[in-house]
Amino acid sequence: MSEADAARDGAAGSGAPALEVDRVSFAYAGRKALDDVSFTVRRGRFTALLGPNGAGKTTLFSLITRLFDAREGAIRIAGRDLAKTGASALAPLGVVFQQPTLDLDLTVRQNLRYFARLRGLSVKDADRRIEAQLERLAMAERIGEKVRALNGGHRRRVEIARALLHDPEVVVLDEATVGLDVPTRRTIVDHVHDLTRTRNLAVLWTTHLIDEILPGDDLVVLHRGRIVATGTAEGVVAETGAPDLDGAFARLTRAPDGEAAAR
Amino acid sequence: MMPPSVSTPTLYRRAFVGIVSRELLRFLKQRERFFSALVRPLVWLVIFAAGFRAVLGLPIQPPYPTYITYDVYIVPGLVAMIQLFNGMQSSLSMVYDREMGSMRVLLTSPLPRWFLLVSKLFAGTCVSILQAYAFLLVAVALGIKIPWMGFLTILPVMALTGLMLGAVGMLLSSTVRQLENFAGVMNFVIFPTFFLSSALYPLWKMRESNYIVWQLCQLNPFTYAVEALRFGLYAKVNGFALSIVAVTLVVFLAGAIFGYNPSRGFQVRKSGGGE
Incomplete structure (x- = not known):
């Protein structure tokens, strides 16, 4: 070193x-x-x-x-x-996998809420964090859209937002x-x-x-x-x-x- | 923003609700899945049973209080068939999710693997119960007589049989690494399981025609799932069938938990690298 x-x-x-x-x-x-x-x-x-x-x-x-x-x-x-x-x-630990790991049939919010529950967040707390993370990644306006409608770059941003949701x-x-x-x-x-x-x-x-x-x-x-x-x-x-x-x-x-x- | 600090029971409860609600949401969004799950048993009920009704006479046998027609006989078997297909479909989606990624999100949660798998199993069972109730309502609309109390008393039985069939699928999914291998496994499992049971014909009829096949039917846990459902639908209890279903559930679930164990599981031994 x-x-x-x-x-x-x-x-x-x-x-x-x-x-x-x-x-x-x-x-x-x-x-x-x-x-x-x-x-x-x-x-x-x-x-x-x-x-x-x-x-x-x-x-x-x-x-x-x-x-x-x-x-x-x-x-x-x-x-x-x-x-x-x-x-x-x-x-x-926050994780972003190489393979896409979002559920295409669910919205951005639903995907992130699912993850938030796996980390023990209440719905209210989760929603607050989801909005804050998406805001930082310029994705806030896509929150209600199905993941299927997003391009690869936007999907990746959602996955990064998800990895940060529980403040790892x-x-x-x-x-x-x-x-x-x-x-x-x-x-x-x-x-x-x-x-x-x-x-x-x-x-x-x-x-x-x-x-x-x-x-x-x-x-x-x-x-x-x-x-x-x-x-x-x-x-x-x-x-x-x-x-x-x-x-x-x-x-x-x-x-x-x-x-x-x-x- | 602070990291979440919640008690262990709260963490488990929220994760459980998350896993179940995601499965239900997916089910509601995938209408094709719902209709195909409904159409499959209805084809058997409307077409297959119509043909057999004319040729197959059924004497009085428990739990039925009187003579029944063939289409009435096969309804519990078709409920079990819905749960069997749902169990296999859930396991197929687990293989797909594991290969494609979303299963990894679940498996990297800070919760024990057994809890995640049991929650996932319970979620799949909830979906299969919704499908089965939809089928029973359509069957009633088509003229099948089912005691109204049966709609209530079949619920705990469907929960148990759904968990058992889901556990079978989960164990299979833990042993199969690639999606393309799974289609063959499904065919190999679903058709013998369904046909070597009392779903389509009473076992005494099978015994008359082929003793060996009858013995195989006796060894098939699916037979007991069908019989438990048959009794449940008529507000009666078949304790022996329920016991076999419960034991099968425990054995297959234990196998699935072993299969998904990060230290000893089947995937660890089979996995071939990536990078």
């Missing part, structure tokens, strides 16, 4: 990490998908989990959201161990901009970056698109189930000796055995 990274730790990431992935390994029927993966996501920081297709990002995402349990290692959300605490450890400490987003046009992608990436600054949120953003990572973001590079680099985007570039992040990513993911120049 560079001095700049260490300084940033002190400034924005004081206290316990919002999300800790600690020596996690996972295999499907004997095929190792994750191998001794460790990293942290701190409050007020945008952490990009970058990796090519097949790197293990979605597996890791499934473990963090407890679709599956990690059999080796530990995952802690706001200090609470997922395996030991069980489902209640998911309470401080950590938000994880799995390839949240897949299938969106460039301006919409940029709007969503900027909005999520804003959330780290304005709400001190910890964000884990999985992606394979390098242009979604901004200078100063934290970066975790995953390749063939192993972490091959961590640090700030600038730090990773510097450690690989590449001219830019594209070059650094190419170098890190070119090694046939997953070994990396920077760790």
Whole structure:
């Protein structure tokens, strides 16, 4: 970790990490998908989990959201161990899945109310939060429309609003901009970056698109189930000796055995 | 804005209401689903039963107080058929939702998996009860005589049989990974389940014609669901049938909860990666 990274730790990431992935390994029927993966996501920081297709990002995402349990290692959300605490450890977590997860036949409001009830919100409180979140995402006027009538970008905004409805400490987003046009992608990436600054949120953003990572973001590079680099985007570039992040990513993911120049 | 801070019972209650009300909302919005659920048993009642009415005589047998026509006989079986199809359709939508995403929203809630699955099962059962009542009203309009008290006394029985058939579907959905595999499973399950039961013919008739098939019918829990409904519709209790249904519900629900367990479930073992 560079001095700049260490300084940033002190400034924005004081206290316990919002999300800790600690020596996690996972295999499907004997095929190792994750191998001794460790990293942290701190409050007020945008952490990009970058990796090519097949790197293990979605597996890791499934473990963090407890679709599956990690059999080796530990995952802690706001200090609470997922395996030991069980489902209640998911309470401080907001999630945006790669696949669309809205019910197309229900309205925006009905979709968000459903989620709010799953998080224990009263209808009155939920409605207040729904309006506030949609307002921030410039979606308030679409509240009564069926999701089927919304385009992909608007659906994604509704999913982001949903992930924030219960005021989580950590938000994880799995390839949240897949299938969106460039301006919409940029709007969503900027909005999520804003959330780290304005709400001190910890964000884990999985992606394979390098242009979604901004200078100063934290970066975790995953390749063939192993972490091959961590640090700030600038730090990773510097450690690989590449001219830019594209070059650094190419170098890190070119090694046939997953070994990396920077760790 | 502060994060919600609610007591555990309130959290469970609100989540339960959310899951059930979402299922009912979806049901109300999907009119095609409602009409297809209604048309299927009506085709059996109006066309199939009309043909068999002429050739199949039924002696007096419990719970019927007198001779009945064939169309009266098959009504409870058709109620069970509605619940069987609904259970399978719910499980199909669970496979679809799991593949496409919305099931993930449910499974990543801060509530135990068993509670989420039981709530989902209960929600599906509510939908199947609404469908069954709609069918019974149409059957009455078509001239089938049902005691009015039966509309009330069949309700708890439909709740139990609906939960059982939903649990069967839920267990199936936990073992099937891809949607395309599920259509074959459904056909493999629905048709033998329905035909190897007392839904369409009294079991003593089956025994006369084929002893082995009769034995298979005796082993089929769906037979007991049909019989429990038949007695319930005539304000009577078939304790043995209800017991079999209850035990089957517990066994299949336990299997489904195991199947969806994030540590040990079938999906964990089968899942193949993604990225």
